[in-house]
Amino acid sequence: xxxxxxxxxxxxxxxxxxxxxxxxxxxxxxxxxxxxxxxxxxxxxxxxxxxxxxxxxxxxxxxxxxxxxxxxxxxxxxxxxxxxxxxx
Amino acid sequence: xxxxxxxxxxxxxxxxxxxxxxxxxxxxxxxxxxxxxxxxxxxxxxxxxxxxxxxxxxxxxxxxxxxxxxxxxxxxxxxxxxxxxxxxxxxxxxxxxxxxxxxxxxxxxxxxxxxxxxxxxxxxxxxxxxxxxxxxxxxxxxxxxxxxxxxxxxxxxxxxxxxxxxxxxxxxxxxx
Numbered sequence: 068x069x070x071x072x073x074x075x076x077x078x079x080x081x082x083x084x085x086x087x088x089x090x091x092x093x094x095x096x097x098x099x100x101x102x103x104x105x106x107x108x109x110x111x112x113x114x115x116x117x118x119x120x121x122x123x124x125x126x127x128x129x130x131x132x133x134x135x136x137x138x139x140x141x142x143x144x145x146x147x148x149x150x151x152x153x154x155x
Numbered sequence: 156x157x158x159x160x161x162x163x164x165x166x167x168x169x170x171x172x173x174x175x176x177x178x179x180x181x182x183x184x185x186x187x188x189x190x191x192x193x194x195x196x197x198x199x200x201x202x203x204x205x206x207x208x209x210x211x212x213x214x215x216x217x218x219x220x221x222x223x224x225x226x227x228x229x230x231x232x233x234x235x236x237x238x239x240x241x242x243x244x245x246x247x248x249x250x251x252x253x254x255x256x257x258x259x260x261x262x263x264x265x266x267x268x269x270x271x272x273x274x275x276x277x278x279x280x281x282x283x284x285x286x287x288x289x290x291x292x293x294x295x296x297x298x299x300x301x302x303x304x305x306x307x308x309x310x311x312x313x314x315x316x317x318x319x320x321x322x323x324x325x326x327x328x329x330x331x
Contacts, residue, residue: 086171093175097182104186108193108330112294115203127207128304134217135306135313143264143313147305150267150315154303 196328202300205243205320209257212241213316214306224261224308229272237274245277253278256297256321264313271314281321295331297323 132151136144213220222240223233237259238245245253256277260270285299302318325331 090171090175094178097179101182101185101189104190108190111193112196112199114199128210128302131210131214131217132305135214135304136217138217139307139311139313147264147313147315150264151303151305154301154315154317 193330194328196294198298198322198324198328199300201324202298202320202322205255205257205322206300206302206318208243209241209259209318209320210302210304210316213259213261213318214304217306219261219306219308219314219316221309223272223274224312224314226310227308227312229261233272233274238276243276250324254281254323256281256319258282258317258319260317262315262317264315267315270317277321278323281323284323285319285321294329295325297321297325 132147136147213223220240223230233240245255247254256279257275259272259274261272262268262270281297284293284297287293288296288299298321300320302320304316306314306316308314
């Protein structure tokens, strides 16, 4: 009878420990998912480089500059390109 | 006696399941709130679009707008009507203060230190955000975009045009 009681107690302890571990795993997974969603929410910054827009496809200002170069037969082209590079 | 013990165990297990259910539901709510509670920050694109609109207004097909510079002479009163000329309106019912600022500086190729024409519009208090963000972007401050290009006037005088656009609108683009 005593031996039977001891086995029953050990079984109860084993079951309780497995429930506690299961709970900790569930909470751990939840924390990981919350952290991932927090990281994903930080990446909600829309940048020109990340989005396929007209802004990326054609650089309007480069077009304007090259139009002006053509109109002046590329006079002072190197100086102008250096100045524009410095500004960028 | 054993039957009473088993029933008590079942009750504890069902309370435990409810607790787990609440924790999981709370976790899912937290994830959705964190992700969807953060707005998309489109200010950089907005500042780029504004910069392009100004560039189109200042110079078209390589030639400077004659309302700004004609035969090497600058128009003195352009500052006041620049926004109207470029079809821009910085006033909005949504905001008490203007959320934009723009600066256009035109330099003659011969003197790149002193601008021959300086146009500003909008609220210049957002300009301080640009100085603070030279090394590192700070999300809660206004976004600044600098652009520069080359153009000529109708007498073929050469100019470098620098455009600075600032967009604030932090409340709608950043979680504060």
